[in-house]
Amino acid sequence: MTKDKIEKLISQLTLQEKIGMIHGDGFFTTKGVERLGIPPFKTSDGPRGVRKDFENDAWKDIGLSYDYASYLPCNSALAATWNRAIAHETGKVLGREARGRGKDMILAPGINIMRTPLCGRSFEYMGEDPYLVSEMVVPLVQGIEENDVSACVKHFAVNNQETRRLDVDVEVSERALREIYLPGFEAAVRRGKAKGIMGAYNKLRGTHCCHHDYLLNEILRKEWGFEGITVSDWGGVHDTKEALMNGLDMEMSVTSDFDAYYMAEPLVKMIENGEVDNKTALAKIDEKVRHILNVMNELHMLDGERSAGSYNDYNDKAALRQAARESIVLLKNDANILPLDRKKIKKLLVVGENANRQHAPGGGSAEIKALYEITPLLGIQMLLGGNTEVVYKPGYYNEDIGNIWANTGDSENGQADSLNQDSKEAQESQKTAQEKKRQRQKEMNEKYLQEALEAAKDADAVIFVGGLTHDYDTEGQDRADMRLPYDQDRLILELLRVRPDTIVTLVAGSPVDMSMWLDEVKSLVFGWYAGMEGGIALAEVLFGDFNPSGRLPETFPVNGKDCPAVVLGEFPGGDKVSYGEDIFVGYRYYDTYDAATAFPFGYGLSYTDFVMTGIRAEVIEDTEESKSVKVSFDISNIGNRGGATVAQIYVADKRPRVKKAAKELKAFEKIYLEAGETKEVTLMLEREAFTYYDETAHCFRVDAGSYMLLLAKNAEEIVDVTEIEFAV
Numbered sequence: 001m002t003k004d005k006i007e008k009l010i011s012q013l014t015l016q017e018k019i020g021m022i023h024g025d026g027f028f029t030t031k032g033v034e035r036l037g038i039p040p041f042k043t044s045d046g047p048r049g050v051r052k053d054f055e056n057d058a059w060k061d062i063g064l065s066y067d068y069a070s071y072l073p074c075n076s077a078l079a080a081t082w083n084r085a086i087a088h089e090t091g092k093v094l095g096r097e098a099r100g101r102g103k104d105m106i107l108a109p110g111i112n113i114m115r116t117p118l119c120g121r122s123f124e125y126m127g128e129d130p131y132l133v134s135e136m137v138v139p140l141v142q143g144i145e146e147n148d149v150s151a152c153v154k155h156f157a158v159n160n161q162e163t164r165r166l167d168v169d170v171e172v173s174e175r176a177l178r179e180i181y182l183p184g185f186e187a188a189v190r191r192g193k194a195k196g197i198m199g200a201y202n203k204l205r206g207t208h209c210c211h212h213d214y215l216l217n218e219i220l221r222k223e224w225g226f227e228g229i230t231v232s233d234w235g236g237v238h239d240t241k242e243a244l245m246n247g248l249d250m251e252m253s254v255t256s257d258f259d260a261y262y263m264a265e266p267l268v269k270m271i272e273n274g275e276v277d278n279k280t281a282l283a284k285i286d287e288k289v290r291h292i293l294n295v296m297n298e299l300h301m302l303d304g305e306r307s308a309g310s311y312n313d314y315n316d317k318a319a320l321r322q323a324a325r326e327s328i329v330l331l332k333n334d335a336n337i338l339p340l341d342r343k344k345i346k347k348l349l350v351v352g353e354n355a356n357r358q359h360a361p362g363g364g365s366a367e368i369k370a371l372y373e374i375t376p377l378l379g380i381q382m383l384l385g386g387n388t389e390v391v392y393k394p395g396y397y398n399e400d401i402g403n404i405w406a407n408t409g410d411s412e413n414g415q416a417d418s419l420n421q422d423s424k425e426a427q428e429s430q431k432t433a434q435e436k437k438r439q440r441q442k443e444m445n446e447k448y449l450q451e452a453l454e455a456a457k458d459a460d461a462v463i464f465v466g467g468l469t470h471d472y473d474t475e476g477q478d479r480a481d482m483r484l485p486y487d488q489d490r491l492i493l494e495l496l497r498v499r500p501d502t503i504v505t506l507v508a509g510s511p512v513d514m515s516m517w518l519d520e521v522k523s524l525v526f527g528w529y530a531g532m533e534g535g536i537a538l539a540e541v542l543f544g545d546f547n548p549s550g551r552l553p554e555t556f557p558v559n560g561k562d563c564p565a566v567v568l569g570e571f572p573g574g575d576k577v578s579y580g581e582d583i584f585v586g587y588r589y590y591d592t593y594d595a596a597t598a599f600p601f602g603y604g605l606s607y608t609d610f611v612m613t614g615i616r617a618e619v620i621e622d623t624e625e626s627k628s629v630k631v632s633f634d635i636s637n638i639g640n641r642g643g644a645t646v647a648q649i650y651v652a653d654k655r656p657r658v659k660k661a662a663k664e665l666k667a668f669e670k671i672y673l674e675a676g677e678t679k680e681v682t683l684m685l686e687r688e689a690f691t692y693y694d695e696t697a698h699c700f701r702v703d704a705g706s707y708m709l710l711l712a713k714n715a716e717e718i719v720d721v722t723e724i725e726f727a728v
């Protein structure tokens, strides 16, 4: 449909019809205009697949037998693959399933920067580095939107904690905003061409992000040229006039009084009462409708042939399994206990409740009604083929004590209740419930511990699978610390005492404190909520059918107190949180201030060894507007099995004019090499790789001078260095 036709359509719409299009008429849909062939706009969560369907006006699971869907790796897992092609493939599955389920917009991906590992929604995001996030989000969004479905990149912006997420007011320097918190969104919009952006619940500098003139009108639309739809987070709108004027297109919420939404009857009344200039108001409403119709048009919802989707397609499972495999991070393998040789193991003991737990149904709006989920225990059994006796002991007891979504209120779903998290009653009822459960937990834990230790004695190998659950990695609540719940530290220590070769495997969506036993453990694997194929992928890594190649998308601090936001007392904060650490988030802090980490950003091992050498660089272009540098190096697999590694290039300004991080990631490539193979790799660095945000000039700039290019295995392991010089 041409632009003219869209304008004609707008001119035919009544005010009421337009209003119907710009606010929710159900929890996940707006009103259509049947007489003009405009369908309702249907959205669905979310980041790990297409969520189950709810009743239109109640948070009740309809209980359909046909809304089971694929459960995809969470975003921190996806980021850990450091593989753009995997992000693209995963996006394609997500988009295809959304279309297959009849949705127009999938409320994904979430890409807020992991300012601290304690943020409850870290598992929904892509780690701590704006460059890694940008590189991964672009192919992900493109993959989704190849299916005539809109992505909805969320939550714009600085939504970096769950504590008081609805009203916390973030104070952040313009430089940190531009360098750390916005680049992922900018990449998704400019390069990924995302058609949807979701505003954040929180405030930025005093104004709620869902109707924030500077974020939505100035930056998103004017600077980045965004032409898609801005959607509020559910219940994120607080003011009719601001919503009208400040760039919001579609208001969604969690209550069923749809006509009372700020952009529904209150907006009509405001116009009728003359509280806003009539002409301006109507023009603003037209603008919102125009954005919506433009996207509908691009998705072929108005005319033309819309592509058909599919869900639970057998052929997609291979892509999801590969994504899960590539996300798994081998953190330690000191005595080369891994991979295990299945022929030598007659009796295998698997310990840990996470071995047997399905994570798809939890986490908040990222929950998935999975068609299936292969747990690690199932995956191990599937892989071993019946020739090994697998003994399972839970080892610790988990009674779901922490989750606000499970424990507040008495409605059928935590979604609406989760917005009530600060009410006294909610907190009290949660406390009482938790106390009871803690008591039971203690008793059961002791019993389970003894059973596991006993079984460990005569097993040929012991695999522990613990970590977190969605009682901790969850929407609506941050973690109080990074400790493993359910007394797992004690269990791990005791297991290591009986069996020093115990393999520790952690399934979680964000970093945990391992300091109690890290020196003792010889083999350590970090899996994630890696989707429906996660358990088999983990088994393949443990038994060497797949050579691990995941890298951490975030620093693993020694403990939660080491994180800069916490050091400064600016997490979780009160009414206001001031991002005093500025640009020194994640490795930018640990690196620059020489703070110890448990595992650095970008870290991960393999069953083979790689050597990277001979970094050389050539300045191809050096003008004020444009820079281009060609970087090459050689990489060899010197071990005896094929595998992939991630070459990382960091840039360090030798004599910075403003305070900068010691180094910043500016290029990476995942490279697969057969045993004994060598390759020459060439990567290009453009102007963005050398810029910083100049707060006085209000723009990104590059200073003339020398820059070091560091070839690295991770943020703490530089293997080769070269230098370049910019004249201007």
Ligand code: BGC
Pocket: 045, 046, 107, 154, 233, 234, 365
């Ligand atoms: C979450 C969003 C989600 C929305 C709809 C909100 O609570 O913050 O990420 O997409 O609900 O379920």
